[in-house]
Amino acid sequence: xxxxxxxxxxxxxxxxxLVRGVDLAVERGECLALVGESGSGKSLTxxxxxxxxxxxxxxxxxxxxxxxxxxxxxxEKAWRKVRARRIAMVFQNPMTALNPTMTIGQQIAEVxxxxxxxxxxxxxxxxxxxxxxxxxxxxxxxxxxxxFELSGGMLQRAVIAMAVACGPSMLIADEPTTALDVTxxxxxxxxxxxxxxxxxxxxxxxTHDLGVVEAMxxxxxxxxxxxxxxxxxxxxxxxxxxxxxxRALQAAMPSLGEARESLQGxxxxxxxxxxxxxxxxxxxxxxxxxxxxVRELPQTRLIETGQCTECWLxxxxx
Amino acid sequence: MSLLxxxxxxIRFGDVRAVDKVSLSVxEGEVLGLVGESGSGKSTLxxxxxxxxxxxxxxxEIAGRPLPKRFTAATFRKQAAxxxxxxxxxxxxxxxxxxxxxxxxxxxxxxGKQRGREESLALDWLDRIGLPRRFATRxxxxxxxxxxxxxxxxxxxxxxxxxxxxxxxVSALDVSVQAQIINLLQQLQRDTGVxxxxxxxxxxxxxxxxxxxxxxxxxxxxxxxxxxxxASPRHPYTQALVAANPGAGRELLESKSLLPPAAEGCAxxxxxxxxxxxxxxxEPLLSDVGGQRLVACDRLAExxxx
Ligand SMILES: Nc1ncnc2c1ncn2[C@@H]1O[C@H](COP(=O)(O)OP(=O)(O)OP(=O)(O)O)[C@@H](O)[C@H]1O
Ligand SMILES: Nc1ncnc2c1ncn2[C@@H]1O[C@H](COP(=O)(O)OP(=O)(O)OP(=O)(O)O)[C@@H](O)[C@H]1O
Ligand code: SF4
Ligand SMILES: [Mg+2]
Ligand SMILES: [Mg+2]
Numbered sequence: 263x264x265x266x267x268x269x270x271x272x273x274x275x276x277x278x279x280l281v282r283g284v285d286l287a288v289e290r291g292e293c294l295a296l297v298g299e300s301g302s303g304k305s306l307t308x309x310x311x312x313x314x315x316x317x318x319x320x321x322x323x324x325x326x327x328x329x330x331x332x333x334x335x336x337x338e339k340a341w342r343k344v345r346a347r348r349i350a351m352v353f354q355n356p357m358t359a360l361n362p363t364m365t366i367g368q369q370i371a372e373v374x375x376x377x378x379x380x381x382x383x384x385x386x387x388x389x390x391x392x393x394x395x396x397x398x399x400x401x402x403x404x405x406x407x408x409x410f411e412l413s414g415g416m417l418q419r420a421v422i423a424m425a426v427a428c429g430p431s432m433l434i435a436d437e438p439t440t441a442l443d444v445t446x447x448x449x450x451x452x453x454x455x456x457x458x459x460x461x462x463x464x465x466x467x468x469t470h471d472l473g474v475v476e477a478m479x480x481x482x483x484x485x486x487x488x489x490x491x492x493x494x495x496x497x498x499x500x501x502x503x504x505x506x507x508x509r510a511l512q513a514a515m516p517s518l519g520e521a522r523e524s525l526q527g528x529x530x531x532x533x534x535x536x537x538x539x540x541x542x543x544x545x546x547x548x549x550x551x552x553x554x555x556v557r558e559l560p561q562t563r564l565i566e567t568g569q570c571t572e573c574w575l576x577x578x579x580x
Numbered sequence: 581m582s583l584l585x586x587x588x589x590x591i592r593f594g595d596v597r598a599v600d601k602v603s604l605s606v607x608e609g610e611v612l613g614l615v616g617e618s619g620s621g622k623s624t625l626x627x628x629x630x631x632x633x634x635x636x637x638x639x640x641e642i643a644g645r646p647l648p649k650r651f652t653a654a655t656f657r658k659q660a661a662x663x664x665x666x667x668x669x670x671x672x673x674x675x676x677x678x679x680x681x682x683x684x685x686x687x688x689x690x691x692g693k694q695r696g697r698e699e700s701l702a703l704d705w706l707d708r709i710g711l712p713r714r715f716a717t718r719x720x721x722x723x724x725x726x727x728x729x730x731x732x733x734x735x736x737x738x739x740x741x742x743x744x745x746x747x748x749x750v751s752a753l754d755v756s757v758q759a760q761i762i763n764l765l766q767q768l769q770r771d772t773g774v775x776x777x778x779x780x781x782x783x784x785x786x787x788x789x790x791x792x793x794x795x796x797x798x799x800x801x802x803x804x805x806x807x808x809x810x811a812s813p814r815h816p817y818t819q820a821l822v823a824a825n826p827g828a829g830r831e832l833l834e835s836k837s838l839l840p841p842a843a844e845g846c847a848x849x850x851x852x853x854x855x856x857x858x859x860x861x862x863e864p865l866l867s868d869v870g871g872q873r874l875v876a877c878d879r880l881a882e883x884x885x886x
Contacts (some may be wrong), residue, residue: 300726300757354725355671381816397618398839411593414617414668414748437725440751441668443781444824446618470726470754471782475827501741514756516784524766525759525788531710541657 263330265432265464266311266349270324273306273315273488277536281306282488286466288432293465295475297381297511298485301532304468305354307485308434311466312340312351325433329431347377347459350430352438354468356417359424360409366393366420370427373555377428391424397449408448414441422450426457432464433457439474451523471517476500487532487543494569504571506548542574550575581777583608583743584629589638591624598624600799601638604745605864609773611765613786615795616820622779623668625796626745629664629777631656643742661691662794664736665762668779670728680706680731681716687739710760712839717762724750728769730761739774747779762789783810783825792872795821801866805873813886814875846878854883 264287273281281303290295296304309315313336326333327350336344345351350467353359361369369391374380380388386405393401396419409417418441425433434455439447455478457463468479475482475496484495484505492505503509510528533539543549545555552574560574583808584606591599601623614622627633629640631647640647642662648655656731661844664687667673673865675683688694708712709730720728729752734743744764750758762785768774780786786793787810795803795818803815811820841847845860858878866876877883 298627298754300730300752300754301724305724355669357669357672413619413623419618437752439747440782441618443615443617443821444783447781448824470752470758472755511754511756514759516755516759516762516782516788524763527760527763528756531712533714534714 264288264327266466268311268323268326269323270322271307271310271334272320272322273303273310274320275318279535279538280488282535284485284488284490284541286463286483286490288466289480290431290464291462292464292481292482293454293458293467293479294481294484294535295479296313296468297470297472297475299487299507299532299568300470302485303488304485305436308351308468309468311434312349313338314351346373346425346430347428348430349432349434350425350428351424352422352433352435354436356421356441357409357413359421360417362409365406365408366412366417370420370424373424374427387579388427389423392427393419395453396423397446407526413447414531415443417485419446419450422453426453427459431462432466434468436468437470438467439469439471447474452506454478457494458503472512473499486513487539487570488535489543491544491573492569492571498568502567502569504567504569504576505544505573505577506550513516542572581608582606583610583643584777585639585641586625586629587639587641588641589628589640590627590636591621591628591633592636599628600800601634601657602796602799603619604794604801604804606775606777606867607771608742609775610792611769611776611778611790613790613793614777614779614796615783615793616802617798617817617821618781620796621799622796623747624757625749626665626777629743629745629858630663631659632665642660656772657691660687660741661693661739662741663743663744663745664739664741666732666736666747666749668751670732670752671720674728674731676720678719679719682709682721683731684734684738687735691694691739691877693739699737701886705738708764709734710757728759729753730757730863733761733765737768737774741774743775743777749778750785751780751782758785765789777813783822798841800846800847800876801874802876803874804866805827805871808871809873814873814880815877816854816883817848820851 266288268286271281271284298304310321323334324387337364368390371385374385390401390405398404403540422438441449458465479496482496482499483490486507492508503512513526516525528547541556541558545551560572562570562572563576565576582605586604589599589602589618608833616622624633646651667811682703684763685698688698703713750761776788782807792806794801803818810822839850846864849855849859864876866874869875
């Protein structure tokens with residue numbers, strides 16, 4: 263049984279239907295990567311899994327199981343026990359998780375004291391150890407600094423340290439390495455991999471960096487306009503992308519090798535989610551769109567190369 | 581002609597040398613890439629150019645004039661017309677109570693540019709950064725991370741400054757939107773002749789945009805070169821950086837990257853696989869090694885012979 267499984271997740275804010283039927287499953291000890299267009303609903307999906315959406319957001323689930331427990335029935339008090347201890351999150355914007363008036367060492371130690379039986383002193387030491395493992399040099403000194411005294415990449419690592427400090431069984435990491443240079447990034451990813459391997463951590467990794475995806479993830483889900491349009495084993499999806507959006511994403515990657523005049527973006531903008539979309543949301547931008555694509559939503563299909571995709575190109579003609 | 585000249589700039593926070601004796605120049609219309617280790621001083625350097633840090637030593641000149649030591653409302657406005665910044669943390673640089681439309685019109689109004697056309701220009705900019713016009717009435721907290729980052733870019737470029745310090749401006753964008761934005765930056769550079777200092781950790785993006793790139797380690801520039809820098813890195817730190825790029829094969833990964841920079845001699849020596857006793861002595865200076873390349877390593881000749 264999966265560590266986390268969500269079926270048919272919908273999120274509405276105001277008139278906008280922003281997440282429109284998402285299925286996700288995260289296994290113990292494995293990393294599921296979630297990629298997709300800016301604004302496609304990745305962070306909202308992540309926040310919903312921590313019950314941290316803005317209060318005016320409306321949430322619907324077909325199923326929502328974590329570690330065998332039905333999460334739909336938890337109240338806020340129960341949720342406070344789940345967060346940090348069982349499911350932890352690295353927010354896309356590190357400052358949302360940090361208190362500007364406390365040193366980062368204090369903040370990490372406080373989370374540890376709150377959720378474990380460790381003493382203050384042990385907690386402080388654990389905080390320093392974690393910062394060190396995340397490649398922060400002079401960690402004991404850094405732990406005594408305030409957020410404004412740290413660089414962007416150090417803050418990001420402080421937040422990661424805080425998230426993994428209590429040994430959660432699941433980690434949701436929303437763009438955790440965007441401010442890190444590649445050598446430090448390698449360090450951070452190595453720690454996450456180790457936690458997956460040795461402690462069975464289930465990792466939901468949101469990232470736009472396909473290099474990171476390749477290095478980390480067993481499975482990959484690709485999101486567009488509030489739906490998962492393709493998912494499957496990472497290696498397959500990246501080597502033989504089936505959905506036209508995934509293909510366009512790959513074509514847009516700049517490379518260190520060859521020089522190019524201009525990069526290949528995707529023309530057009532994502533759809534207005536305050537309107538009903540009867541067909542495939544990518545149709546207006548898809549180079550292969552057919553008449554039916556605009557009218558009717560294709561079914562999710564398991565295709566020969568082993569991944570699931572939602573696209574009329576893969577529907578067998580009757 | 582050189583638009584930005586930085587000469588022997590040092591910035592300290594207590595005993596931390598955030599920026600140490602950095603000299604750099606950026607020509608009009610040029611894109612200069614700035615890469616380097618997390619905490620090496622890139623943002624601090626960029627902020628100093630915008631007058632947001634006070635240097636311990638050294639000079640910054642923009643368009644031939646030294647940066648004022650102290651800012652008044654008038655000098656600040658003059659400076660803002662010349663230099664803008666895209667902040668690494670887009671959210672904290674925005675007024676949470678302003679709609680997108682207001683926050684795009686604000687810099688224009690402050691500088692008295694495009695009078696009467698502010699709103700239509702602001703809407704144009706929403707198109708250019710790929711945000712639908714219906715977002716004009718939204719607030720920053722109603723945006724996704726990448727949408728916010730794009731708003732920060734629009735705010736910096738909308739007044740057509742001469743120079744923009746872009747601090748990780750595309751780090752939160754998926755590759756397709758990133759491609760659109762990079763193309764937009766290139767087009768702006770061609771059309772308005774804006775110069776940029778482009779700080780980023782994604783080497784492929786930097787290589788694509790920047791004619792020249794400087795590599796920072798522990799407050800210093802250790803290597804500076806043209807586009808060939810990434811194909812033939814010569815400073816040992818740059819070599820480690822290029823080797824750790826995802827997709828470059830993980831075996832090459834530096835195993836000593838946790839060691840702190842050394843206080844005397846070459847700061848990189850503890851991690852450097854070529855370091856010898858000699859590296860403990862002098863601080864290597866950035867020197868011209870031919871082929872438009874500057875490298876700060878005293879052992880370069882010996883390393884490359886072997
Ligand atoms: N509080 C809100 N009110 C209204 N719309 C919102 C709100 N928060 C987010 N949105 C919209 O919901 C959509 C999905 O946002 P989300 O933050 O999940 O995107 P994302 O996939 O994480 O994008 P990015 O990669 O840019 O971070 C976006 O179009 C965003 O504008
Ligand atoms: N206001 C401050 N007070 C004290 N120290 C600071 C302050 N701002 C920056 N520093 C220190 O200066 C050094 C350089 O920081 P800076 O933010 O310039 O790094 P960076 O190269 O931009 O790193 P990153 O890639 O992680 O964003 C770091 O050691 C940082 O802790
Ligand atoms: S000067 Fe010495 S220690 Fe420094 S990078 Fe060169 S070889 Fe390494
Ligand atoms: Mg997001
Ligand atoms: Mg920075």
